[in-house]
Structure formats: structure tokens, C-alpha cells
Amino acid sequence: MSTVSELKASGQIWSLHDQASPGTLLSTGFAELDQLLAGGFPANTVIEIHSPIGIGELRLLLPCLTRPLIHAQLLTFINPPLLIGSQMLQAAGLAVEQVLVLQPATAQDALWAAEQCLKSGCCGAVVLWQSTLSIAQLKRLQLCAQHGMANLFIFRGQQQMQLSLPIALSLQLSPALQGLKVQVLKRRGGRPMAPMLVDMTARWPRLALQNTAANSALVLSHSA
Amino acid sequence: MASLWVYLHFPALQLDSLFQSLHQPAPLEGAQPPLAAPASTPAPTPTSPALCLLDPGSFLIKQLNTAARQQGIQAGMTLSMASALCHDLQVLPYQAAQELQYLQQIAALLYQISADIALDPPCAVWLRIDPMLALYGGLAAYLGTLSQHITALQLQTQIAVAHSAAAAQLLCFSQPGFVSDDPALIAAALDHCSLHHSQLQSTATGQKILQQLQAMGINNLGQLLAIPRPELSRRFSTEVIMMLDQVAGDRPTVSQFYQPPEQFCQSLELLYQLEHTQQMQAPLGYLLQLLQNYLQLRDQHCYQLQLRLELRDHPPLLLNLQSACGEYQQARWLTLFQLKLQQLKLPAPLLKMQLSAGQTTARDGDNLPLFDSRPRDGAEAVNQQSTPASTATTVLTADALRLRSLLTAKLGAERVQQPSLHADHRPELANSYHQTELLMVAGKGDGHYRANRPPHRPSLSLLPLRPGLLLIQPIPLRMQLQLQPGLERITTGWWDQKPIQRDYYIGRNEDGQWCWAFKNASGWYLQGYFA
Structure with a gap:
């Protein structure tokens, strides 16, 4: 019993009954996702997202990322796998001057930069692409996020069978025809739920397919 | 008398x-x-040599x-x-x-x-x-x-x-x-x-x-x-x-009185040769304290410092340090210098260091938000919608500029980038990046960076759909795509020797990735992902 209570005290185990106060929640901008997360993303903490690249994972975050920037704050992308498109940022309603893109040389520098951005109090949100993360590193990031009242979204690779981290929210994204399939791997104070489809057709009609893709053509690359 | x-x-x-x-x-x-x-x-203490x-x-x-x-x-x-x-x-x-x-x-x-x-x-x-x-x-x-x-x-x-x-x-x-x-x-x-x-x-x-x-x-x-x-x-x-x-006293002895210098430049001869950058902190702190005194008396702050390190049998090293929001305090500059010095390895023992200040300008108070709920004193987050998003300019606070200086000092200017928009239809040009230019910011008289939003921002729905992640250069497409109906033809660049004629399609591949691909005379290419 003592080991369980120790783990509880260190925040590595929690149960539904003694859940902490839900704290501030940030609406995700998608009704289904808000419902799945009982209101939205938890604010001022670290959120982990397992997703392949290019299936709409950034678009899922966009409504939430652009919202706090009303207060003239920065949005920081650290280590994006490709260039972040300025035109996309503009279309999302962001001034490009408010966006910083960092390309640190090492993973350690990336974590340092994330900490600095979170702590500074002038970043609304930080998006970090990083596959490995230790418990100690996560704790530091969480403290910084709390301190600077900012959110950190970490995009990690698809391999989810890693060390279990004491994280507030962990999501697994997979592609779907109309948008994304979201599965909650872990949510503080939440019970396991079935994966849910987030429909993005309303926001991005051209980035969704009907089930019967009648009028679409198949293209074979010339090298195939 | x-x-x-x-x-x-x-x-x-x-x-x-x-x-x-x-x-x-x-x-x-x-x-x-x-x-x-x-x-x-x-x-001098009794033990002094x-x-x-x-x-x-x-x-x-x-x-x-x-x-x-x-x-x-x-x-x-x-x-x-x-x-x-x-x-x-x-x-x-x-x-x-x-x-x-x-x-x-x-x-x-x-x-x-x-x-x-x-x-x-x-x-x-x-x-x-x-x-x-x-x-x-x-x-x-x-x-x-x-x-x-x-x-x-x-x-x-x-x-x-x-x-x-x-x-x-x-x-x-x-x-x-x-x-x-x-x-x-x-x-x-x-x-x-x-x-x-x-x-x-x-x-x-x-x-x-x-x-x-x-x-x-x-x-x-x-x-x-x-x-x-x-x-x-x-x-x-x-x-x-x-x-x-x-x-x-009938004939003057003194012909010229002292005038304080316009520029700050101080050097320090080291009594012992230093080999590790950690040891430089104390003498550097002394020089920065002199700088602080200098700036404080003039009520100024400084955007750029140059540290010249004279080494034994080695050409001198020059370290340039910039601050986006202008600093005068020793501690702040010292933090920036420490980040810079961490990456530096002295090729030869250090004999002398010289600190000179670039541009100094009059100091106006830090531009701190009065009603913001984000100060770091632990205030609870309050949902404030006081500032309408339609304001023409956004003043980045001193905090934001300070963060940028910090990141630039540690990571190097080339790794701290800012997206920029260019009025061009070619995706590679429209989305090109530039390094954050701290000095350009400094040049703006009041010392605060005003991020100009387009005055009449086009309705967001009129902007073309563009991907969130772009490849630096398009690569030949080597996958099957299920294309969405409709294409976008971009034909431009005939005036600057970089002409393109491309038909852009949106397509989904077998992995569920939404790709932005184009077809031109030489074949199919992948430009980016709608991440």
C-alpha cells in the first residue's frame, strides 16, 4: 500500500475520485474534441501528442494556438520537421511577427529553449517536436509552463510504447477521411474513452473526403 | 577667493x-x-604579494x-x-x-x-x-x-x-x-x-x-x-x-578641461592569464558594472556590445552581443554573455578584454502591460478580452524582446528565425524566413517593436489554402495520391529569371497525409503537407 500512496503523492498515479480541481480549460475549437476532453485542453501545462506528420495535427491545434495571441504574445515553434508556412499562419489570423521558429542544434538546446519560452511569460504557447523526453525533463517543463502561464504541445513520434510519463494529457492522432481520429491515451481526472472522430470538414472542406470518393482521380507518380 | x-x-x-x-x-x-x-x-590585504x-x-x-x-x-x-x-x-x-x-x-x-x-x-x-x-x-x-x-x-x-x-x-x-x-x-x-x-x-x-x-x-x-x-x-x-x-595664478596652467566620452569603451588588463571561459565572469562583471554606471548616469541603455578578447600568440577574438530591447543592467548583460561564453572555447590564454558599447539611446520605461493577467507573481489566469484583435499595431513587450535576445545569445542568430510574408505567388518565396533582426528593431526610435499587421486584412476565407509544413525545395513525388477536384495554376516569375508554371493539387496519400503537390512540364513534385 505504501508504494501506491507514494506513487500517488508523486503524481504518477491518480484516481478518478481524488482528481484535482480541473483548473482552467482552453477550448480546442472543435466541439467533438471539447466533449471528449470534458471542456478542452488543460491550460498552463504540457500536452503530449503522438501523431504522424502531415495528417492535420497542426490544424487541430490552430484554433487553440491562435486564441491567446490576442494579448500580443509570441507563439514559438521549436524544431519543426519542415518549414512552417507563413501563408498558413496568416490565414489562421496570426501576424507573422508574433511567431518565432527555433531550430536548435541539439535536443538539449531545444528543451532549454522551450523552458525559456515558457518561463518568459510572453509566449502564449510553445509547440515542440521532440521524440524523447524523460520524467525529469517533463517535470521541469511543467513547472515552467505553470510559471509562465503558457501551454506546451509536444509532438512525438508514433511509438507510444515508451516510459509512461506523468503528463496531464496525452493524445494519439490517426488519419481519417473527414478529419482526424483522436484517442485519449491519458488524461488526468478522466476515464478511458473510445476514440473519436474530429470532423474538420466545416473548417477545411477541401481537406476532407466523402466516404464515396467518386470524383477523385488516382495519380501514379512517374517513378512508381 | x-x-x-x-x-x-x-x-x-x-x-x-x-x-x-x-x-x-x-x-x-x-x-x-x-x-x-x-x-x-x-x-591591499597583508597577504598581498x-x-x-x-x-x-x-x-x-x-x-x-x-x-x-x-x-x-x-x-x-x-x-x-x-x-x-x-x-x-x-x-x-x-x-x-x-x-x-x-x-x-x-x-x-x-x-x-x-x-x-x-x-x-x-x-x-x-x-x-x-x-x-x-x-x-x-x-x-x-x-x-x-x-x-x-x-x-x-x-x-x-x-x-x-x-x-x-x-x-x-x-x-x-x-x-x-x-x-x-x-x-x-x-x-x-x-x-x-x-x-x-x-x-x-x-x-x-x-x-x-x-x-x-x-x-x-x-x-x-x-x-x-x-x-x-x-x-x-x-x-x-x-x-x-x-x-x-x-x-596670473597665467593659466590648464588649457583644456575634461569632457566625458561619447562612447563607452573600457578595457581590462588581466594580471593572470585565463584559460577557461568560466573564469572570465568576474572581470567581465567588473567591465559590465562600469557600463552600467556609465549608462545609468546618462539614463540610457544599449543595444549592442562588443567584447574583444586579446589572446596570447593568437589574433584577438571578437564577440558581438545584441539585446533586442536595450539593457543597461549588469546582471542582464552578464546572463547574455554567459550564454555566449558557454559555447566559446579559448584557443589561447586570455590576456586582456575590452568592452565597447555600440548604440546607446535614451531609456524609456519598460513597456509592461497594465491589465495583463500574466505577470509572474502567480496571479490566476483571467479570461480577458479587453484588447480587440483589430488593433492596427501590436507592441511586443520588453519581455518578448528580452526572450528573443536570450535565445539569440544561446542558440545563435541563424537558429532563431521568424516567418515572413512576401507578396509573391511562388510558395518558396512567399514563405521565406528571415533571421530576427535585433538591430533593425533597435533602430526604431522608441525602442519597441511594433508588429504591423496588414491594415486591411483580407477576409481570412479569401486567402488561399496553404499547407502548414513546407519542404524547402519541392521533391519529386514518389507516392500515390488521391486528388481532390480542382487545381490551382501558378504561372509567374517571368520577370526575374525564375519562372514557374505549376498546377497545384491537394491530395491524400495512403498514409492519410494531406499533400500539396504540383505538376509541371517535368513531372509531379511534392511541395508540402497540410499538417
Whole structure:
């Protein structure tokens, strides 16, 4: 019993009954996702997202990322796998001057930069692409996020069978025809739920397919 | 009283400064904010080594510290004699340029308490104090303030007061510590001054005259003054008359008063060679403290610093450091420097460092948001919608600029980028990045970066759909895509030799990725992902 209570005290185990106060929640901008997360993303903490690249994972975050920037704050992308498109940022309603893109040389520098951005109090949100993360590193990031009242979204690779981290929210994204399939791997104070489809057709009609893709053509690359 | 002058002489200026800057690396912000002088700890501790400066031209001892003096060494000794008296004597070369810089540093400090300062290189200053006495309320009060600042400098000092610059100098050399504003007392003291301390000593013809005077039995000023003027002018050259006029105050000695420099530039000679960048913190802190004093007095801040590191047998290293929002505080600059120095490996031992400030501008208060709920005092987040998003300009706070300086210092300017928009249809050009230009920001007079949003932003729904992640260069498409109906043709660039004609499609591949691909004359290419 003592080991369980120790783990509880260190925040590595929690149960539904003694859940902490839900704290501030940030609406995700998608009704289904808000419902799945009982209101939205938890604010001022670290959120982990397992997703392949290019299936709409950034678009899922966009409504939430652009919202706090009303207060003239920065949005920081650290280590994006490709260039972040300025035109996309503009279309999302962001001034490009408010966006910083960092390309640190090492993973350690990336974590340092994330900490600095979170702590500074002038970043609304930080998006970090990083596959490995230790418990100690996560704790530091969480403290910084709390301190600077900012959110950190970490995009990690698809391999989810890693060390279990004491994280507030962990999501697994997979592609779907109309948008994304979201599965909650872990949510503080939440019970396991079935994966849910987030429909993005309303926001991005051209980035969704009907089930019967009648009028679409198949293209074979010339090298195939 | 017509005029009154103070002559301050620092007999071991270079030696003392060298010693002090190394052992008192960072002057504390004490009770005297205008000078922020180091705390008054007793000057050289008993354990300090015997040090002396050697004149490299004549090989004579030029300056020495108390420890060396206790060993019986005196200025003017030869090196062999001095080393015979003290076996562990440390000898350093005397550098006139270095000493002049220290002297200017002292003048800069004294400028805060006295208006008229004249340098008497290599190691003395004149202060004309009669205009200042009304401000301080008498000679005693003035000298009290002066000595407070002088003791803080921890230099060996000799002082004298007289009614003219030349007389003060003469008194300082022959009777150091003579302080009075009574003309009768000054005149009596001057009568006993040996002529060897006068300015005649400094020139060859003057020395010849001194020999003549000595042969006549005239050794001090009183004896010289007793001789009638016509007699003197007949027997000796005009230099004697000039000297007497200067001592009497009838002829000016000082032609030029000190003007504080426009630019900050200070260097520090290290007594010991440093090999690790961690050791640089203390001397660097000292230089930055000088910078802070300089900027604080002018109510300015600075955007760019250059640190020049002189290394042994190696070309000097230059470190440039920028701050986006302008700083004056030592601690902030030191943090930035530490980040920069962490990445630096000294290729050779460090001998000397020089700090110079680039642009300095008037300081206006930090632009902190008044109603923001984000200060770091633990306030709860309140959903505030007070600022409408439609405001034309967004003022990035000093915090944001400071963060940018910090990231740039650690990661390097090329790794801190900012997306930018260009009015071009070619995706590679429209989305190109630029490094965050700190100096461009600094150039904007008020020191705050205004992020201009487009004044009439097009309705967001009218903007074309563009991917969130772009490849730097399009790559040949090697996958199957299920295309969405409709294409977008981009034909442009005929005017700048980079013409393109591409048909862009949106498609989904087997992995569920939404791709932005185009077809041109040579085939299919992938441009980006709608992440």
C-alpha cells in the first residue's frame, strides 16, 4: 500500500475520485474534441501528442494556438520537421511577427529553449517536436509552463510504447477521411474513452473526403 | 577667493588599478548610486604579494605597492637591486596608455562631483573647485565628499589645495596632504616648496635653470620670489617668469578641461592569464558594472556590445552581443554573455578584454502591460478580452524582446528565425524566413517593436489554402495520391529569371497525409503537407 500512496503523492498515479480541481480549460475549437476532453485542453501545462506528420495535427491545434495571441504574445515553434508556412499562419489570423521558429542544434538546446519560452511569460504557447523526453525533463517543463502561464504541445513520434510519463494529457492522432481520429491515451481526472472522430470538414472542406470518393482521380507518380 | 584648485596625484595608478580590478572584480551597488563604487574594504590585504611596475625603457622601478615598499624597495631603483631586496617580487611592465585609460576612468567618476577637471598625464588630475564650493557649502564639505569617492577607488593618493593649478601641483609634490583655503597659509607653505618639484624639472632647459639656481643657493620658491622680477628676467630665460606667473595664478596652467566620452569603451588588463571561459565572469562583471554606471548616469541603455578578447600568440577574438530591447543592467548583460561564453572555447590564454558599447539611446520605461493577467507573481489566469484583435499595431513587450535576445545569445542568430510574408505567388518565396533582426528593431526610435499587421486584412476565407509544413525545395513525388477536384495554376516569375508554371493539387496519400503537390512540364513534385 505504501508504494501506491507514494506513487500517488508523486503524481504518477491518480484516481478518478481524488482528481484535482480541473483548473482552467482552453477550448480546442472543435466541439467533438471539447466533449471528449470534458471542456478542452488543460491550460498552463504540457500536452503530449503522438501523431504522424502531415495528417492535420497542426490544424487541430490552430484554433487553440491562435486564441491567446490576442494579448500580443509570441507563439514559438521549436524544431519543426519542415518549414512552417507563413501563408498558413496568416490565414489562421496570426501576424507573422508574433511567431518565432527555433531550430536548435541539439535536443538539449531545444528543451532549454522551450523552458525559456515558457518561463518568459510572453509566449502564449510553445509547440515542440521532440521524440524523447524523460520524467525529469517533463517535470521541469511543467513547472515552467505553470510559471509562465503558457501551454506546451509536444509532438512525438508514433511509438507510444515508451516510459509512461506523468503528463496531464496525452493524445494519439490517426488519419481519417473527414478529419482526424483522436484517442485519449491519458488524461488526468478522466476515464478511458473510445476514440473519436474530429470532423474538420466545416473548417477545411477541401481537406476532407466523402466516404464515396467518386470524383477523385488516382495519380501514379512517374517513378512508381 | 578668486580661485581654488585641487591637485590629485595617484603615485601608483596602474598598479593599484590592476590589483583592484582583479581582487575586487565586481563593485557592489552600494549606498552611493551615482558612483556605485566598491565597498570600502581596507586596501591591499597583508597577504598581498609584493608587486612593482618596471619602466620598459629605462629598466627602473616605476610604481610599487605597499608590500613592496615594506621590503625596502623604492621607486627609481634598478630591477636587480629590487629583486635582491625581495626574492618573490612580481614585476609587470609599465604601460602609459593603460594608465591614461585609468586616469580617464577616474576623471569620469569625479565628473559626477566636480565640473572642471583637467588631466595631468600620466597619473594626476586637477579639479577647479571654487565654482563648486557654493554647491557643497564650503571646502571641508567638498573635500569630505571627494575623499569619500577617492577612498572607494582604493588608490594611493596625494592631495593638495592651492589658489592656482601650478601651485596646487607644487604643493602636492612637496607637501602632500596640504589642505587649506587661507591665502596666507598657502603662501607660507609655497615658500618652503623645493624648486625640484616645479614644472621646470620636466624640461631640459628647465633642468639647466634649476642647476643655475641651485648654484646661486636658491632651493625653494620663497627664495626665488624674494628676488625682484626685473632681476630675474634679466638673469634667466622666460621659463622662470612663466613658472612664477603660473604659481601666482596670473597665467593659466590648464588649457583644456575634461569632457566625458561619447562612447563607452573600457578595457581590462588581466594580471593572470585565463584559460577557461568560466573564469572570465568576474572581470567581465567588473567591465559590465562600469557600463552600467556609465549608462545609468546618462539614463540610457544599449543595444549592442562588443567584447574583444586579446589572446596570447593568437589574433584577438571578437564577440558581438545584441539585446533586442536595450539593457543597461549588469546582471542582464552578464546572463547574455554567459550564454555566449558557454559555447566559446579559448584557443589561447586570455590576456586582456575590452568592452565597447555600440548604440546607446535614451531609456524609456519598460513597456509592461497594465491589465495583463500574466505577470509572474502567480496571479490566476483571467479570461480577458479587453484588447480587440483589430488593433492596427501590436507592441511586443520588453519581455518578448528580452526572450528573443536570450535565445539569440544561446542558440545563435541563424537558429532563431521568424516567418515572413512576401507578396509573391511562388510558395518558396512567399514563405521565406528571415533571421530576427535585433538591430533593425533597435533602430526604431522608441525602442519597441511594433508588429504591423496588414491594415486591411483580407477576409481570412479569401486567402488561399496553404499547407502548414513546407519542404524547402519541392521533391519529386514518389507516392500515390488521391486528388481532390480542382487545381490551382501558378504561372509567374517571368520577370526575374525564375519562372514557374505549376498546377497545384491537394491530395491524400495512403498514409492519410494531406499533400500539396504540383505538376509541371517535368513531372509531379511534392511541395508540402497540410499538417
